[in-house]
Amino acid sequence: MRGGDVELGELLAAAEAAPPGESVDVVADDLKKRFGAEQVSFLFVDLVGQRLVRFTAPTSGIADSDEPIDLHGSVYDRVLRSQRQHVEPDGQGGRRVITPVTNRGDCIGVLEVTLQSADDTVLQQVRDAAHALAYIIVTDRRFTDLYHLGRRTTETSLAAEIQHQLLPSASCCEAAQFTLAAGLVPADDIGGDTYDYALDRDTLHLSVTDAMGHDTNSALLATLLVGALRRARRGGCDALLQANHAHQALLNHSRGLATGQLLCVQLETGLCELVNAGHPRPLRLRDGTVEEVELAVNLPFGVAAPTPYRLQELQLRPGDRLILLTDGMQERGAAAVDLAALAHDTRSLHPREAVRSLTAAVLDACHGNLRDDATILILDWHGGRRRPAEH
Secondary structure (H helix, E strand, O other), X not given: OOOHHHHHHHHHHHHHHOOHHHHHHHHHHHHHHHHOOOEXXXXXXXXXXXXXXXXXXHHHOOOOOOOOEEOOOOHHHHHHHHOOOEEEEOXXXXXXXXXXXXXXXXXXXXXXXXXXXXXXXXXXXXXXHHHHHXXXXXXXXXXXXXXXXXXXXXXXXXXXXXXHHHOOOOOEEEOOOEEEEEEEEOOOOOOOEEEEEEEOOOEEEEEEEEEOOOXXXXXXXXXXXXXXXXXXXXXXXXXXXXXXXXXXXXXXXOOOOEEEEEEEEEOOOOEEEEEEEOOOOOEEEEOOEEEEOOOOOEOOXXXXXOOOOOOEEEEOOOOOEEEEEOHHHOOHHHHHOOHHHHHHHOOOOOHHHHHHHHHHHHHHHOOOOOOOOEEEEEEEEOOOOOOOOOO
């Protein structure tokens, strides 16, 4: 058997040579040639994170019209939560291998393979192939809608289409200093929520916003707001200047009002500078205790008022969990959920899983019928990096 690095290089080269919608086919062909894989398919996690959709390679012999699979309590759920490969007999003398397909903590889905035999070396190379598939999909979904379609299990309205395009392409990110994850459960008529993040050399930028109104009006307002924030952020602005740019954009275009929370976290020190524009205060889990962070709350973006925005500081400590949310997590039926208690109970979970638990609790409390978007972003702070010693 040839070296794994050579095989991985060939796999990536084959994926680049193929049409962008055939990444799963390329991986399936590779696994079939190397290990005699009989069935290969990739299962996407849907937009809400509740179901899986099978995206099947033609070589596998499995129909690509399978119904979505409920994620909760399934073997796929266990694989995604644990991020560990699962191996079991397939009932026909072979082995069913399910491997997470994840990129920097963002769970894209799982790779399911049936093999006649699989020793530790083969299982490792299946894991390598799944890891490569994650990078292939992240790259190829820029060029095709197939992977976007694969994540949809319900009909999408125009407002929802606009809203989802405003979000980062990955809802989770892992780095040496932090782990973050976010989730948005849309209301029936879309309430204008967004979250965003970006990582540069020295700073992690975060935002959670809520454009007032519903349906396409709130989606258009959110588009203006997020565009203004990203333009300012990419121009090197801190949280205060980002807030001023967003506020001025809403005033200039008379589009309405929006609340927001903007944060800039220094990667080396954990010092967080933030602006709160009429938004719910964050929760902080520290040393087993959940409490609301005491912050001054400024007026929302777009309110014509002479009071300037205030830049505030929050020092993060290793082990802290910061929870940012929109008012949809607290209003009406959602108010029945004790968010502080649930945040405490899920403290040992990866932020990705804690987000799922909190949004699911709110959805259940509203009997699946939200009156407003419910958005949450969880940041686990591990500690600042150390600079190399100077000589």
